[in-house]
Amino acid sequence: MLICLTASHKNAGFDLLERLSATADDAGRRMVAGHEAVQGAVVVATCNRFEAYLDLDAPEGDSPVDAVHGAIRSVGEVSGLEADELRTTFGFAHGNAVAAHLFAVASGLESVVVGEGEIAGQVRRSLERARSEGTTTPELERLFQRASQTSRKVKNRTGIGAEGRSLVRLSLELAESRITDWAQTKVLLVGTGRYAGASLAALRDRGVVDVSVHSPSGRGAKFAASHELPAVPGESFARAVAEADVIVACTLAEVFVVDRALIAAGREQLALDRAPVRTLDGAIVPVADRRQLIIDLGLPRNVDPGVVEVTGVELLDLETIKIHAPMEEFAATDAARDLVQRAARNFGDVAEELDLAPTVVALRKHVFDVLDAEIERSRAHDDDGRIESALRHMAGVLLHTPMVRSREHARAGEQRAFIDAVEALFGVTATDASSSVSGSSSAAGSSSAPDSSSASGTSSVSDSRAV
Structure with missing residues (x-):
């Protein structure tokens, strides 16, 4: 049974999302270990959402409530949040609604900026992380x-x-009203991750030529070399912050990388050097009178909100960006949602068809039927049982590789290839496993196939108070 727990910009504040995001790396393992029914977990954590996709070992019709509450408790333990608070925050989906929701998320339909491109890669990397764990x-x-x-x-x-x-791109669009000439704007990029590359590309598209980069984790030199930028070392960071017209912070750091004390220290250095600086409109002014714009794309926040108390500093963070997100382009969005719904229906329709367990059982039944016939035919000449022993050993050896391959294909999501191969080679289909045969129970156990009950259910994402 597939379950989704979701907290996003639509039903949770950014403070809570920060807490969840900061501990996301440990959440999947904790949920799997925390309740015996939770067989698997993939966590999608971005700047806008925290979602847990769970595979429960629960027969169709059984209530998933206990396992869901166990998973929520595990998330609470990892994040330091109360389970009761999470239960009233998390949205909940099961059955076909899980596929519909994830497909919409991966397509950018549930993002702050509808159609944003980064989310597809984040979803893909979430699966890769779950594999490694x-x-x-x-x-x-x-x-x-x-x-x-x-x-x-x-x-x-x-x-x-x-x-x-x-x-x-939306954050830079919102910054347009504060920038007179991007070509004359001095930008400091703080971070070298996935948003840093996107930020640099968007800045260059606008004509920015004066960009430097600093990495709190020490990877700034490598990023700078590959993108032909000057790197700012740690000892020069405060001064670089004070000199920049625009600071774009987009790191994975779990602490503030820019705060009031840092800005004050940098401005003090400039004042001691008697170095006048440009304002955003190009005028030359004393350090204390200048204006600076800080764009914080980090989650957890990279920038202390208190920086706005520093004279001339403006902060554009995710909450502000959310408020100014453009309305959906209705025609394109409607077409996209139609594709998502059709894909979700197809996912549910083929879930039972692509369950490998019946095919594995049918293959084992076929082999054991042949084995039993051969043993019976040789019984008159098998006084000491050696022929039967040899035949059973050979059957086990022959089945070993198909069983291994079934697990490999299931893990890779390539169940159809295995099912088609078994039918083509042996003329065996899942319906051939309808009768009980020797070894069939062990076949089901060795297939690592999922419970096909995920095809059932048509609920939509709803308030978690329903569970």
Whole structure:
């Protein structure tokens, strides 16, 4: 059974999302270890959302409430938040609604800026992280791979995101009213991650030529070299902050990288040097009278909100960006949502068909039927049982590779290839496993196939108080 717990900009404040995001790396493992029914977990944590996609070992019709509450308790333990607060915050989806929601998220339809391009890569990396942690399952693999396929289809077939809209570009659009001439603007980029590259590209598109970079983690020199920028070392960071007209902060740091004390220290250095600086409109003024714009794209926040108390400093953070996010382009969005809904229905329709367990059982039944017939035929000549022993050993050896391959295909979300191969080679289909045979129970256990009950259910994302 697939379950989704979601907290996003639509139902949670950025303070809570910060707390969840900061501890996301440990959440998946903790949820899997925290309740026996939670077989797998993939956590999607971005600047706008924290979502947990769970694969529960629960028969169709059973209530998932206990497992869901266990998962929420695990998230609370990791993040230091009360489980009761999380229960009243998290949205909840199950069955087909899980696929519909993830496909919409991966396609940028649930982002602050509808159609933003970064989210598809973040969803993909979430699956990769779950793989490395050993918390994914075949059904979660299939779900996330279909999400990536759907997001590409939405991008290629609709106008969503055609202009490369993203939080980065929207933040710079909002900064336009404060910038007289981008070509004369001195920019300091703080961070070297995925948003740093996007920020640099967007800045250069606007004609910015004076950009330097600083990395709190020490990776600034490498990023600077690859992008032909000057790198700012740690001992020069405060001065660089004070000299910049615009500061774009986009690191994964869990502490503030820019605060009032840093700005004050940098301005003091400039004042001691009697170095006049330009304002955003190009005028030369004393350090104390200048204006600076800080754009904080980090989650957790990279910039202490208190910087606005420093004379001349303006802060543009995620909450402000959310308020100014443009309305959806209705025609493109409607077409995108139609593609998402069709993909989600198809995901549910084929879930049972692509469950490998029946095919694995059918293959084992076929092999054991042949084995039993051969043992019976040789019984008259098998006084000491050696022939039967040899035949059973050979059957086990022959089945070993198909069983291993079934698990590999399930983990890769390629169940259809295995099912088709078994039918083509042996003429065996899942319906051939209807009768009980020797070894069939062990076949189901060895297939690592997901519970097909994920195909059931049509609920939408709802308030978690329903569970």
